[in-house]
Amino acid sequence: xxxxxxxxxxxxxxxxxxxxxxxxxxxxxxxxxxxxxxxxxxxxxxxxxxxxxxxxxxxxxxxxxx
Numbered sequence: 001x002x003x004x005x006x007x008x009x010x011x012x013x014x015x016x017x018x019x020x021x022x023x024x025x026x027x028x029x030x031x032x033x034x035x036x037x038x039x040x041x042x043x044x045x046x047x048x049x050x051x052x053x054x055x056x057x058x059x060x061x062x063x064x065x066x
Contacts, residue, residue: 038062 004010022039027033037045040062044053047065052058 004013026035026039031037040059041053042062043065044058044062047061048058051063
């Protein structure tokens with residue numbers, strides 16, 4: 001395995017890896033009906049109109065920001 005020497009890149013990679021369980025849990029809760037919206041939908045609604053939250057652009061924005 002190759003070491004990551006750049007601190008910024010290491011932070012990005014570790015943050016992405018650490019966020020995976022939270023995203024999976026939120027998706028499972030959403031499909032089980034325990035929550036009304038996913039994290040990406042909440043984030044997207046902060047920056048766009050409510051009608052654009054479930055579009056491809058809104059989902060992409062939510063994925064990038066969260």
